[in-house]
Amino acid sequence: MKLLPSFKLALRNIQTSKLRSILTMLGIIIGVASVIALVSIGQSSSRSVNSSINSLGTNVLTVSVLDSDSSDFTINDVNTLKKLNGVKSVAPTISGRVTAKYSTTSSTLNVVGTTASYQKIKSTEVANGRFIADIDDELKLKTVVLGSEAATTLFGAANPVGKQVQLNGTSYKVIGVLQSSGSSMGSSGDSTIFVPLSTAERLASSTSIGSVYVQAKSSEQVSFVERQLNNALLSVFHDSDDYSVSNSQDVMDTMSDVQDTMSLLLGSIASISLLVGGIGIMNIMFVSVSERTKEIGIRKAIGAKRKDILVQFLIEAIVLSALGGLLGVGFGLAAIKIYGLFASTGVSLSLPVTAVAFGFSLLVGVVFGVFPANKASKLNPIQALRYE
DSSP states (O other), X not given: OOHHHHHXXXXXXXXXXXXXXXXXXHHHHHHHHHXXXXXXXXXXXXXXXXXXXXXXXXXXXXXXXXXXXXXXXXXXXXXXXXXXXXXXXXXXXXXXXXXXXXXXXXXXXXXXXXXXXXXXXXXXXXXXXXXXXXXXXXXXXXXXXXXXXXXXXXXXXXXXXXXXXXXXXXXXXXXXXXXXXXXXXXXXXXXXEEEEXXXXXXXXXXXXXXXXXXXXXXXXXXXXXXHHHHXXXXXXXXXXXXXXXXXXXXXXXXXXXXXXXXXXXXXXXXXXXXXXXXXXXXXXXXXXXXXXXXHHHHHHHTTOOHHHHHHHHHHHHHHHHHHHHHHHHHHHHHHHHHHHHHOSSOOOOOHHHHHHHHHHHHHHXXXXXXXHHHHHHTOOHHHHHHOO
């Protein structure tokens, strides 16, 4: 039996029971659309996270104080880290929350005290004015740099540079506004206020450094610098549980593993719909065999071979799954487009995932179509002709 007539016959049989065919394909449609949409969104999120981490630089390490009560980590300790071999620059930070007020507008915002080197290490761009300078820190000047969102919250559309803003009731001069950097790993610098480190010590009534960004001279020296940092910090804290040293590559690897695991999990869950759809196809093909028993008997009586009957029903199952797969691809693409309208990061269709999902839908049609097709091909023509 030629394949083209078999495909035409399969399409005609599907068209005679449109509603039943659509309900049969529903599992395949949902499965393919879910796999494409969820995995594509997961991969796009992973790329966004990796891009955010890459923007920090591959030669930047972060020292975090985990137990501030164990020891006061001061600027003198930071200066010791700066003298280590392979270290290009360091940027200590003191973080907290303050009540910022301008005119009648007030808001509770994050405040970060740091030095001039923070701008280069973190690749921070200034939209208006300037960033904190060494002279601001040395003279303990009451100057602030506003994140873009913080500036909008307090000043609206007006240019805040040169104006005074109150932090916990004390006036500070705005010297700059940062460009919007968006969010990275769940946090955003746009709603942060930056002040000189010495000013932050006075504002927080503490000289204890919360974290330090350390820039190595090159990405090849990151591991060497990390070992030196651990040795130097151990002599300060005396317990490795009181601090941590991480680099962007470690964070990127960890986040990639998490994202890949989540994508695999989401894809696996969505694939269950494909299996359910396959069971639906097998069920409806068994029903079709029962309904067309007499037709099978007539075809065998006029010379159709077992292989011809097998191919006919198998092709019908494949056509059902292929149509469901194509509709699933369309719905998956539509879901991605709709998600992209509301998401902060762009989502693009993953062609390999689409190909795998569609190919899997065809495989489901073959696997679950074999059993009813085999049953149809084994029917005895005499008994089939007598079937009512």
